[in-house]
Amino acid sequence: MKITPLLLSVSMATFIAGCSTEPLVSEQAINKNKQAVSKTWPRLDKQVKTSAAIELRITKMLAEMTVEQKVAQMIQPEIRDITVEQMRQYGFGSYLNGGGAFPNNNKHATPADWVELAEAMYQASIDDSLDGSAIPTMWGTDAVHGHNNVIGATLFPHNIGLGAANNPALIEQIAEVTAAEVMVTGIDWVFAPTVAVVRDDRWGRTYEGYSEDPEIVKSYSAAIVKGLQGAPGTDFLADNRVISTVKHFLGDGGTVGGDDQGDNIDSEQALFDLHAQGYVSGLSVGAQTVMASFNSWHGEKIHGSKYFLTEVLKEQMGFDGLVVGDWNGHGQVDDCTNESCPQSINAGLDIFMVPTDWQTLYENTLQQVSDKVIAMSRIDDAVSRILRVKMRAGLFDKPSPANRALSGKVELIGSEEHRQVAQQAVRESLVLLKNKNNILPLNPKLKVLVAGDGADNIGKQSGGWSITWQGTNNTNDEFPGGSSIFDGIYQQVTAAGGQVELNVAGDFTEKPDVAIVVFGEEPYAEGHGDRETLNYQPGGKTDLALLKKLKSQGITVVSVFISGRPMWVNAELNASDAFVAAWLPGSEGKAVADVLLQDKAGNIQYDFTGRLSYSWPSDALQTSVNRFDKDYSPLLPYGFGLSYGDNDVLADNLSEVLTVDLNQSKTKKIHTGKIQSPWQLLLVSGETEQLISSNTVSLPAAEYRTSDRVVQEDAFIFTAKGNTATTAGIKIASESLFQEDMFSSLQSGSYINFDVNIKQVPSTNVLLSMNCEGFGDESGSCQESIDITKLLNEAEINQWQTLSIDLQCFANQGINFGQMVSPFGLSTKGSLSLGIANIIMATPETGQLSMACD
Ligand code: BGC
Ligand code: BGC
Numbered sequence: 051m052k053i054t055p056l057l058l059s060v061s062m063a064t065f066i067a068g069c070s071t072e073p074l075v076s077e078q079a080i081n082k083n084k085q086a087v088s089k090t091w092p093r094l095d096k097q098v099k100t101s102a103a104i105e106l107r108i109t110k111m112l113a114e115m116t117v118e119q120k121v122a123q124m125i126q127p128e129i130r131d132i133t134v135e136q137m138r139q140y141g142f143g144s145y146l147n148g149g150g151a152f153p154n155n156n157k158h159a160t161p162a163d164w165v166e167l168a169e170a171m172y173q174a175s176i177d178d179s180l181d182g183s184a185i186p187t188m189w190g191t192d193a194v195h196g197h198n199n200v201i202g203a204t205l206f207p208h209n210i211g212l213g214a215a216n217n218p219a220l221i222e223q224i225a226e227v228t229a230a231e232v233m234v235t236g237i238d239w240v241f242a243p244t245v246a247v248v249r250d251d252r253w254g255r256t257y258e259g260y261s262e263d264p265e266i267v268k269s270y271s272a273a274i275v276k277g278l279q280g281a282p283g284t285d286f287l288a289d290n291r292v293i294s295t296v297k298h299f300l301g302d303g304g305t306v307g308g309d310d311q312g313d314n315i316d317s318e319q320a321l322f323d324l325h326a327q328g329y330v331s332g333l334s335v336g337a338q339t340v341m342a343s344f345n346s347w348h349g350e351k352i353h354g355s356k357y358f359l360t361e362v363l364k365e366q367m368g369f370d371g372l373v374v375g376d377w378n379g380h381g382q383v384d385d386c387t388n389e390s391c392p393q394s395i396n397a398g399l400d401i402f403m404v405p406t407d408w409q410t411l412y413e414n415t416l417q418q419v420s421d422k423v424i425a426m427s428r429i430d431d432a433v434s435r436i437l438r439v440k441m442r443a444g445l446f447d448k449p450s451p452a453n454r455a456l457s458g459k460v461e462l463i464g465s466e467e468h469r470q471v472a473q474q475a476v477r478e479s480l481v482l483l484k485n486k487n488n489i490l491p492l493n494p495k496l497k498v499l500v501a502g503d504g505a506d507n508i509g510k511q512s513g514g515w516s517i518t519w520q521g522t523n524n525t526n527d528e529f530p531g532g533s534s535i536f537d538g539i540y541q542q543v544t545a546a547g548g549q550v551e552l553n554v555a556g557d558f559t560e561k562p563d564v565a566i567v568v569f570g571e572e573p574y575a576e577g578h579g580d581r582e583t584l585n586y587q588p589g590g591k592t593d594l595a596l597l598k599k600l601k602s603q604g605i606t607v608v609s610v611f612i613s614g615r616p617m618w619v620n621a622e623l624n625a626s627d628a629f630v631a632a633w634l635p636g637s638e639g640k641a642v643a644d645v646l647l648q649d650k651a652g653n654i655q656y657d658f659t660g661r662l663s664y665s666w667p668s669d670a671l672q673t674s675v676n677r678f679d680k681d682y683s684p685l686l687p688y689g690f691g692l693s694y695g696d697n698d699v700l701a702d703n704l705s706e707v708l709t710v711d712l713n714q715s716k717t718k719k720i721h722t723g724k725i726q727s728p729w730q731l732l733l734v735s736g737e738t739e740q741l742i743s744s745n746t747v748s749l750p751a752a753e754y755r756t757s758d759r760v761v762q763e764d765a766f767i768f769t770a771k772g773n774t775a776t777t778a779g780i781k782i783a784s785e786s787l788f789q790e791d792m793f794s795s796l797q798s799g800s801y802i803n804f805d806v807n808i809k810q811v812p813s814t815n816v817l818l819s820m821n822c823e824g825f826g827d828e829s830g831s832c833q834e835s836i837d838i839t840k841l842l843n844e845a846e847i848n849q850w851q852t853l854s855i856d857l858q859c860f861a862n863q864g865i866n867f868g869q870m871v872s873p874f875g876l877s878t879k880g881s882l883s884l885g886i887a888n889i890i891m892a893t894p895e896t897g898q899l900s901m902a903c904d
Pocket of ligand 2: 146147148149192241297376377576
């Protein structure tokens with residue numbers, strides 16, 4: 051291996067961490083601060099008052115409940131991991147479907163299937179024959195931009211786009227439509243709105259937030275809650291409404307470096323001023339539930355913080371609804387696991403969201419009550435809150451899910467009326483960043499080329515939390531009734547007598563008058579979307595080349611940028627005549643054309659009214675620059691957005707120079723908490739190589755399943771079944787076998803390090819392989835394997851440990867690290883089962899067990 055020493059030894063990760071881990075406020079100051087400002091947490095002016103009748107009913111009911119029944123109310127399992135019979139047996143207070151979980155595990159489940167499951171779970175919960183409890187359960191779902199888990203539902207723009215629309219009345223209408231579509235499927239409870247105020251756009255959940263500033267978040271939170279739940283005093287939690295959740299409490303949008311589930315080190319005053327505003331407004335209008343956040347505050351996980359969950363939220367603010375945990379969030383509290391966490395309950399958590407390990411958690415919690423680790427009074431308080439919410443929502447009085455007012459009214463799911471609301475939201479969310487010579491709006495009689503991989507791609511324009519959790523791998527057919535951005539352009543241009551050609555790569559049969567290029571980020575959700583920088587496509591890979599190719603042919607270029615955050619796109623802006631930030635518009639892509647195109651008579655149909663609710667960065671490292679910051683110097687400020695006829699503000703020669711070489715890094719992350727770009731995971735069974743895009747994949751010889759090690763889904767279990775004569779394998783490879791350069795960042799003494807947890811020892815040899823063969827390279831010289839059986843046999847069983855293998859071993863055999871196609875593959879012909887996590891190439895080795903070369 052030819053090795054060059056690193057020119058720059060500071061990796062991005064250390065650079066960012068290095069400048070921000072220093073606490074901005076000293077511990078002393080925090081404590082002082084805490085006492086001083088905690089009085090400023092307001093007492094909520096609650097519009098939903100305490101009802102003496104309900105309180106009496108709660109007291110009576112509690113007096114008759116056993117401790118088993120009470121604890122069961124506090125456990126929320128997930129539909130992939132409980133059966134109706136288990137609901138009958140335990141009587142869980144609630145259950146959820148996570149993103150990408152459907153009735154019968156069927157992505158194409160119909161609304162009737164959803165109702166059927168809701169009905170079966172409900173009937174099992176009120177059946178007291180096994181558990182003695184007849185308390186109705188409730189089903190919670192992430193309807194975060196429409197009822198997004200259900201095929202055919204109306205998908206609204208993600209929150210970042212709604213923020214740009216800045217129209218609380220419209221937002222309330224969106225929530226009302228969402229509530230209706232959710233009610234059609236028999237579901238009671240929605241885990242929305244997210245009221246994060248996003249301070250670092252590298253965060254993977256940036257698009258779940260409305261803004262970087264609390265102003266819009268505050269007004270929206272009240273509007274959404276009213277739209278979902280109805281207004282206190284009038285139609286509060288009526289037949290067509292659902293329970294809402296304001297989330298994630300508290301400080302999720304302000305973690306250091308935009309790290310998902312990371313640490314927020316703001317002062318308490320900043321926490322209140324910035325991050326708590328959505329709670330002040332949303333809880334005042336009666337939001338019945340709050341979801342605890344995965345993040346920490348000054349190192350302490352909120353799921354274990356009595357200060358925030360009990361003292362601030364419940365006591366000081368006077369919140370009398372329930373606090374639900376986030377997905378195994380309790381397991382991240384110090385000294386807790388997913389199966390045991392009295393700390394969270396004692397801190398004030400009322401419901402554990404425990405998708406998989408609910409049974410052990412239930413048993414452990416019961417034991418902890420009996421051992422007085424958890425006081426009975428705390429259990430009673432939690433259960434009172436759960437019952438209060440159920441009573442307010444009428445769950446004891448309403449008919450069963452299949453017989454409710456909107457149940458089964460499938461015509462409401464994705465109805466034309468609902469879609470029109472979404473189309474209005476799309477139009478109002480678009481922000482025009484550049485419009486040279488007022489090139490927009492376009493005359494629909496022109497010859498229009500539509501290009502880019504986002505043009506006719508409803509999955510891409512919808513982003514994460516769309517049918518599946520990550521939103522990847524959805525086809526246009528899976529959005530029946532929806533439309534792509536191309537669809538709208540096509541309809542309007544052909545109707546006006548113009549000509550349209552669609553070509554992703556920007557080729558054409560006849561030279562167009564104008565090209566509309568739709569491109570941007572691929573879908574992601576949560577930590578999978580965390581980025582080290584805001585640089586869009588480092589190296590200007592394909593999209594910039596496409597824009598330049600069109601420009602060089604003298605074609606006017608209109609860029610429509612799909613993204614979950616503002617990004618550093620100076621080069622793409624320079625290469626565009628007009629540039630529209632379209633965010634993640636959802637299922638109604640056709641509405642984009644309403645704004646881009648004139649009508650047949652040449653009039654503006656809809657002007658741009660969207661305005662940035664996030665500042666647009668002037669450089670890839672301009673990460674935490676937000677409205678009202680001291681040295682505020684964005685490319686385009688908060689509130690910016692052109693209307694037709696406005697003067698353009700951006701020059702054509704914005705700097706394209708990065709301030710730091712982002713490609714230099716001593717560590718190459720391959721799978722660290724998640725598969726890292728540009729890599730993909732493949733499961734191998736004989737000749738079959740299947741792309742892994744869900745949390746379990748099973749082939750004849752091999753099986754893959756995600757698992758939780760430190761945080762959710764940061765690891766996976768690879769099992770070779772050993773039941774066939776064929777090879778079983780797991781492989782990490784680049785998309786389209788693109789040859790990635792890992793060479794420039796590695797140096798002599800680099801290792802491939804990865805963590806394993808042996809669940810079942812190998813029955814025969816196990817090979818670790820790498821591959822640097824791109825397309826058309828048939829020589830076979832660029833694929834090498836090393837036998838690591840001995841190393842695995844030395845490892846302890848059922849325990850995580852790190853293995854390190856010298857990269858020189860692969861280099862000796864001819865692997866070229868400058869053109870890697872697959873940096874990691876494990877294969878065997880026998881049986882074995884391994885937990886695997888944290889695959890990196892790095893200097894130095896980190897393993898307890900390491901292997902040099904012969
Ligand atoms: C998400 C869930 C999702 C699950 C997939 C979790 O981290 O929050 O909504 O369904 O992962 O396994
Ligand atoms: C997310 C929540 C979501 C929950 C259930 C978590 O991973 O953080 O926003 O409500 O999963 O799917």
